[in-house]
Structures are given as structure tokens and as C-alpha cells.
Amino acid sequence: MSAIPDPQFDELFREIILDHYRKPRNRGHLADATAHAEGMNPVCGDAIELDLRLDGEAINDIAFAGEGCSISQASASLMTERLKGRPVDEARQVTGKFRAMMMDGAEPDPDLGDLEALQGVAKFPARVKCALLVWNVLQEALQQPKPATPGGPQ
Ligand code: ZN
Numbered sequence: 001m002s003a004i005p006d007p008q009f010d011e012l013f014r015e016i017i018l019d020h021y022r023k024p025r026n027r028g029h030l031a032d033a034t035a036h037a038e039g040m041n042p043v044c045g046d047a048i049e050l051d052l053r054l055d056g057e058a059i060n061d062i063a064f065a066g067e068g069c070s071i072s073q074a075s076a077s078l079m080t081e082r083l084k085g086r087p088v089d090e091a092r093q094v095t096g097k098f099r100a101m102m103m104d105g106a107e108p109d110p111d112l113g114d115l116e117a118l119q120g121v122a123k124f125p126a127r128v129k130c131a132l133l134v135w136n137v138l139q140e141a142l143q144q145p146k147p148a149t150p151g152g153p154q
Pocket of ligand 1: 070130
């Protein structure tokens with residue numbers, strides 16, 4: 001940390017971001033995952049793996065693994081906390097609102113909850129990729145075909 005106060009730097013590393021980086025929520029793998037995707041941000045060296053357990057149209061459980069900078073890992077942790085147990089439709093809406101905040105400079109939508117803490121990152125284009133990585137991985141995981149239901153129609 002620089003000894004010179006830097007308000008921009010403070011904004012980039014808000015306390016809630018550091019908290020999620022140090023104590024990530026929903027970190028690990030799901031033994032009974034129904035969807036999995038992974039992605040990398042080579043510019044920064046971030047890597048994210050995402051496991052989902054989808055039950056009908058809901059994200060029953062979600063977990064992430066990987067490594068990288070505090071922004072990428074905190075974004076993943078905040079995302080899992082926001083979307084765990086929520087409908088897939090809601091996940092898609094929150095994804096759109098998060099992208100709007102990060103890429104279009106939109107004011108954070110109330111639906112984003114604690115994800116609002118990442119708003120300051122939008123001013124740093126190189127770090128926006130870090131924050132968006134897990135959301136790109138989520139989108140990929142949600143696009144995967146659903147596994148066949150045992151006993152269901154062939
Ligand atoms: Zn990064």
C-alpha cells in the first residue's frame with residue numbers, strides 16, 4: 001500500500017472487496033454439479049472455475065475455484081453469494097445489470113446488492129476484465145445443455 005492517500009485506489013479496494021478476497025464465500029467444488037465452466041483472463045493471470053447445481057429453473061447451489069487478483073476473486077465470491085438459491089432468470093438479469101455498471105458506467109441497480117462495491121472498478125478498464133471474468137464463465141455454464149433427467153423423456 002502506498003503511504004500517499006489515493007482516493008481512486010481506496011475506491012478500487014473497498015473493504016467489502018478485501019473481505020470477500022480474504023474470506024471467499026462458496027469456494028470449492030460441487031460433487032453433484034450439473035454444469036461446469038471455466039475461464040481465464042491472461043492479461044492479469046486470473047483463472048476461475050464455476051460449478052452449478054441447477055434444479056429446474058433455479059441455481060440450487062454454486063461454487064467457484066481458481067486464483068488471481070483480489071478483484072477477480074472478490075467478484076466471484078460476491079456473485080455466488082448473490083445468486084445461490086436464486087432463479088436462473090434472475091441470474092441472467094443480475095448479469096446484465098452488473099455488465100451495465102462495469103461496461104456502460106450505469107449507476108448500480110439495487111438488485112446488485114453488495115456487488116455494488118465493485119462499481120469503482122469500472123474506471124479501470126484493465127481491471128474490468130478481472131471483475132467480469134466470473135460472469136462470462138457463468139454465462140457459459142448456463143448455456144450448457146441440461147443433463148438428461150433419469151427416467152425422463154429420451
Ligand atoms: Zn485480475
